[in-house]
Amino acid sequence: xxxxxxxxxxxxxxxxxxxxxxxxxxxxxxxxxxxSFEFEHGLFGGIAIDEKGTPLPEDTLEMCKKSxxxxxxxxxxxxxxxxxxxxxxxxxxxxxRKALGLFSNIRPANVFDCLKEASTLKxxxxxxxxLIVVRELTGGIYFGEKxxxxxxxxxxxxxxxxxxxxxxxxxxxxxxxxARTRSKRLAxxxxxxxxxxxxxWRETVNRLASDYPDVEVEHVLVDNCAMQLLRRPxxxxxxxxxxxxxxxxxxxxxMLTGSIGMLSSASLGEGAFGLYxxxxxxxxxxxxxxxxxxxxxxxxxxxxYRLTFGYHEAAEAIERAVKEVLDAxxxxxxxxxxxxxxxxxxxxxDLIVNTV
Amino acid sequence: xxxxxxxxxxxxxxxxxxxxxxxxxxxxxxxxxxxSFEFEHGLFGGIAIDEKGTPLPEDTLEMCKKSxxxxxxxxxxxxxxxxxxxxxxxxxxxxxRKALGLFSNIRPANVFDCLKEASTLKxxxxxxxxLIVVRELTGGIYFGEKxxxxxxxxxxxxxxxxxxxxxxxxxxxxxxxxARTRSKRLAxxxxxxxxxxxxxWRETVNRLASDYPDVEVEHVLVDNCAMQLLRRPxxxxxxxxxxxxxxxxxxxxxMLTGSIGMLSSASLGEGAFGLYxxxxxxxxxxxxxxxxxxxxxxxxxxxxYRLTFGYHEAAEAIERAVKEVLDAxxxxxxxxxxxxxxxxxxxxxDLIVNTV
Ligand SMILES: CC(C)[C@H](C(=O)O)[C@@H](O)C(=O)O
Ligand SMILES: CC(C)[C@H](C(=O)O)[C@@H](O)C(=O)O
Numbered sequence: 001x002x003x004x005x006x007x008x009x010x011x012x013x014x015x016x017x018x019x020x021x022x023x024x025x026x027x028x029x030x031x032x033x034x035x036s037f038e039f040e041h042g043l044f045g046g047i048a049i050d051e052k053g054t055p056l057p058e059d060t061l062e063m064c065k066k067s068x069x070x071x072x073x074x075x076x077x078x079x080x081x082x083x084x085x086x087x088x089x090x091x092x093x094x095x096x097r098k099a100l101g102l103f104s105n106i107r108p109a110n111v112f113d114c115l116k117e118a119s120t121l122k123x124x125x126x127x128x129x130x131l132i133v134v135r136e137l138t139g140g141i142y143f144g145e146k147x148x149x150x151x152x153x154x155x156x157x158x159x160x161x162x163x164x165x166x167x168x169x170x171x172x173x174x175x176x177x178x179a180r181t182r183s184k185r186l187a188x189x190x191x192x193x194x195x196x197x198x199x200x201w202r203e204t205v206n207r208l209a210s211d212y213p214d215v216e217v218e219h220v221l222v223d224n225c226a227m228q229l230l231r232r233p234x235x236x237x238x239x240x241x242x243x244x245x246x247x248x249x250x251x252x253x254x255m256l257t258g259s260i261g262m263l264s265s266a267s268l269g270e271g272a273f274g275l276y277x278x279x280x281x282x283x284x285x286x287x288x289x290x291x292x293x294x295x296x297x298x299x300x301x302x303x304x305y306r307l308t309f310g311y312h313e314a315a316e317a318i319e320r321a322v323k324e325v326l327d328a329x330x331x332x333x334x335x336x337x338x339x340x341x342x343x344x345x346x347x348x349x350d351l352i353v354n355t356v
Numbered sequence: 357x358x359x360x361x362x363x364x365x366x367x368x369x370x371x372x373x374x375x376x377x378x379x380x381x382x383x384x385x386x387x388x389x390x391x392s393f394e395f396e397h398g399l400f401g402g403i404a405i406d407e408k409g410t411p412l413p414e415d416t417l418e419m420c421k422k423s424x425x426x427x428x429x430x431x432x433x434x435x436x437x438x439x440x441x442x443x444x445x446x447x448x449x450x451x452x453r454k455a456l457g458l459f460s461n462i463r464p465a466n467v468f469d470c471l472k473e474a475s476t477l478k479x480x481x482x483x484x485x486x487l488i489v490v491r492e493l494t495g496g497i498y499f500g501e502k503x504x505x506x507x508x509x510x511x512x513x514x515x516x517x518x519x520x521x522x523x524x525x526x527x528x529x530x531x532x533x534x535a536r537t538r539s540k541r542l543a544x545x546x547x548x549x550x551x552x553x554x555x556x557w558r559e560t561v562n563r564l565a566s567d568y569p570d571v572e573v574e575h576v577l578v579d580n581c582a583m584q585l586l587r588r589p590x591x592x593x594x595x596x597x598x599x600x601x602x603x604x605x606x607x608x609x610x611m612l613t614g615s616i617g618m619l620s621s622a623s624l625g626e627g628a629f630g631l632y633x634x635x636x637x638x639x640x641x642x643x644x645x646x647x648x649x650x651x652x653x654x655x656x657x658x659x660x661y662r663l664t665f666g667y668h669e670a671a672e673a674i675e676r677a678v679k680e681v682l683d684a685x686x687x688x689x690x691x692x693x694x695x696x697x698x699x700x701x702x703x704x705x706d707l708i709v710n711t712v
Binding site: 088090094120121122125141142144146147148151153154155156157158159160161162163164165166167191193194195196197199200201222223224226227230231244245247248249250251252254255256260 | 444446450476477478481497498500502503504507509510511512513514515516517518519520521522523547549550551552553555556578579580582583586587600601603604605606607608610611612616
């Protein structure tokens, strides 16, 4: 197959460890499915701050722009938590999203049968839960003007939440398209009873709905959604929402599955290009110990194969391999019931590689 | 005792039904504890839109201002959902909060033993959950400038989130004070890695913390809090946060207790004055049928007695009466396991009145 360029930005904490296993799996699929990848590595996040004085160095960004897809590990850690804004790993994350035009974050939240017990929800409530949160990623209060000023009552801080129709349209259309490939149900989440941006959001969803008559649309207020995710998680299929609400709800949705260490995510723009990363963070507390769970990152590769490259067969092989290894009882420490029998990051990666 | 003026705004849906039971309980406490109330009723919400053309009529507001405390039922319903902003019940709600200076919303989320099963969380996870969300109620993105404008890419909508130091200080101090009376743990929730208002929030919390050396402060990012509420609800004591985050998190917290039909809330300003209401909504689907659960509203009266009037003995009597009636097995339909044996709103109110 054509050589695909993969920009690898492993980042901080357990990032490099889990990314290494994902790359092993990609190499195995080169052999088995005749795929071909060229990997290039770049500094990003805390390590880039340490080595280059900025979380998103120019050459890393250039490398990503020239690539067909980006594989990201995780960024951040206590070391950089008290830095000024420009020297924080998160600033790199926001910067790369904007610079690469990744306006859509897609997070499947499904329940792994073998991990059902790990959820704090009752198994019968969780039964059948398999939803996707589509979060707008480059607009809203994250990217609007922010500043301090002297007000009548002393110092005040201001954040601005802005959305234009085009920004809302492209993410909502994408969510409609995804809903079409699934159970054809779309829940649009907003706070239209309070926010002007939400009212524009809702109007836009209603207008676009006529282009997707086969998809059933439900408007859910964000506070109600936070409740309904707990009460009836399995009734949701595709949830689309703006940046800030999506940040909160996608984390809530991920946690309720009990499978947070296993969930993958894609950040997409126009076209096939995408950035893929596990939902979990950099877990500085266990970094360097070789005990991190690489499955979320490996499953992010499967997502990359599907969404960016259309390598469906190879994607399926990865997903099946993960399932088989888990069904055979292998567990990393985070998901092991019997911690004593837990295996390490490399061992888990090897098992999956050998099963692909 | 001194006559206390209670402004009653029963509102829409089941509001009038549950408020009637709460008033019965208040009258019983007049007899038993020698208290004395003067009740005045005002139109508010949807019914005020229908009868006066505005959700918050001037005379209702005046009545509230002259009162010692306000008892609110619930507002809203599908009838008014598509009205323009000025003619929506929620606009009345936001208006009354601002006009009465109710900058703090206090929502205890505790688990009723007899309802543990109603939660979608596993009982062992829920064990010991008893938290309070203190939500800022008159600032932030709810009340900042909002408008539409023509931008470079067509129409755009704007919401502004503003907080000044004084606004943050007063709510945070209140949360510290509440934490002091409990387990002395305060979780302050923000999004300081992205928002300027959150950074000012966090700085303010850190500065005030030195005045409360006995209280342990934890900063939690809002997305993480949405997760941790699910993972370790019982580890939280007092949670303080800004308006929008508080809207989402307080609903999530209420729902996870499984007791949402039983939870009360207080909205406070400077001084003892407060507005008290059940957490649940107007439930238009069951309005007028005499089957609504009045307990959340009755417990809101207990909260009023404690926080506004310092009638601790009477408050305790109400709480004890509710517990006894529930322990004796009486249930309204929403909380009954055996729906056939459920009792109605008035019957539940009578039982509690007779037990006070
Ligand atoms: C680190 C932070 C800026 C980021 C966000 O809020 O978008 C993270 O929470 C996420 O969801 O990817
Ligand atoms: C009705 C709505 C405006 C209101 C809010 O968001 O504050 C409600 O959700 C609440 O929490 O009291």
